[in-house]
Amino acid sequence: MKTLLIGEYREGKLLDSTYELFGFAAQLGADTAMLLVGSDAQLPAYGGTLYLADASVCGEYSPDLHKQLILEAVQKENPDYIVFVHSSYGWDLAPRVAASLKVAQVSEIVGLVDGGFEVGCCNAKMRRTVKPASGRGVLTIQAGAYPVLQPGGSPAVQKITAAGGGSLEFVGYEAAEKKDVDLGKAEIIVSAGRGIGKKDNVPVILALAKALGGELGASRPVVDAGWVEHSHQVGTTGQTVSPKLYVACGISGAIQHLAGMKKSDFIIAINKDKDAPIGEIADVLVVADVMQFVPALTAKVAR
Numbered sequence: 001m002k003t004l005l006i007g008e009y010r011e012g013k014l015l016d017s018t019y020e021l022f023g024f025a026a027q028l029g030a031d032t033a034m035l036l037v038g039s040d041a042q043l044p045a046y047g048g049t050l051y052l053a054d055a056s057v058c059g060e061y062s063p064d065l066h067k068q069l070i071l072e073a074v075q076k077e078n079p080d081y082i083v084f085v086h087s088s089y090g091w092d093l094a095p096r097v098a099a100s101l102k103v104a105q106v107s108e109i110v111g112l113v114d115g116g117f118e119v120g121c122c123n124a125k126m127r128r129t130v131k132p133a134s135g136r137g138v139l140t141i142q143a144g145a146y147p148v149l150q151p152g153g154s155p156a157v158q159k160i161t162a163a164g165g166g167s168l169e170f171v172g173y174e175a176a177e178k179k180d181v182d183l184g185k186a187e188i189i190v191s192a193g194r195g196i197g198k199k200d201n202v203p204v205i206l207a208l209a210k211a212l213g214g215e216l217g218a219s220r221p222v223v224d225a226g227w228v229e230h231s232h233q234v235g236t237t238g239q240t241v242s243p244k245l246y247v248a249c250g251i252s253g254a255i256q257h258l259a260g261m262k263k264s265d266f267i268i269a270i271n272k273d274k275d276a277p278i279g280e281i282a283d284v285l286v287v288a289d290v291m292q293f294v295p296a297l298t299a300k301v302a303r
Helices: 018-028 063-077 088-101 199-211 220-224 255-261 290-302
Strands: 002-006 031-038 049-054 081-085 104-113 116-121 126-130 137-141 156-159 188-192 215-218 245-249 266-271 284-287
Touching: 002 018, 002 063, 018 031, 018 081, 018 104, 018 137, 031 063, 049 063, 063 088, 081 088, 088 104, 088 137, 104 126, 188 199, 199 215, 199 245, 199 290, 215 220, 266 290
Parallel strands: 002 031, 002 081, 031 049, 049 156, 081 137, 104 137, 188 215, 188 245, 245 266, 266 284
Antiparallel strands: 104 116, 116 126
16 A cells, blocks of 8 residues: 655745654555655655655645646555645645545544544544545545654655646735634643533633643633633644643543644543543543542642
8 A cells, every 4th residue: 555645844844744644654554655845955854755846936835736746746656545634735735636536535534443544523523434435545634643753764856846837826824813822832731621511610620720830721612612712722723732741621532622632741631431532542531520629639739
């Protein structure tokens, strides 16, 4: 089995998420080749074949042009799967490539099960396993769902170009709205989930965060309910974090939330459901009523 991995390059730098593609390919047990629209100065640590297009000529993003480059690499490699990270770059390009090749696309893959691809459904409350009926397929993997893997070595570079332009013009990047809190820099995060019961209980979780010298985080349902500001949301639709300590209070563990915090060094989950999905990645799972356990823990920490 062979994969063509599509790396990402932004504002003159190779993105770290590119190495998650190698983590996915390793779990798939597939051979790899890679395509990157970037520069000679920012090559991945990878000893395989790298199709390299010059971003200064092709642009960091030009959908029609980048699609042509990918199709040229596909013709050379004949891969079973063309794999993107499920980012703004990936989710825009993947369907264009799939339509051109007349093959199936599977989006936001979070796992591999019995030769199929596991994806979220029912607003991420459930998972299902799918496989392209077309044989060959275009895939996007959820950011953070697979480990970062640097194969090492220097790539065998093959320069490629594509003629023409496109109907869309890339004009630049727009800075994200400034957040009240940058959870990405926090060493300790204590997050509130729907299991805390109501908005009036948020201060209880905040008190533990302050006692530990950390920041308050939250799951998407808590933010959607208006209990906590969006700037505190952890997950693929919020902030991706990797603190030294992550304490999940009343969080069951939806796919999007897990992808946003699973790289934390040490995870403590407090949940009355011993079978909650978050228990699968937690270093310590405390099976207890959050609103009984957290105040007792805060009192101990504050001593």
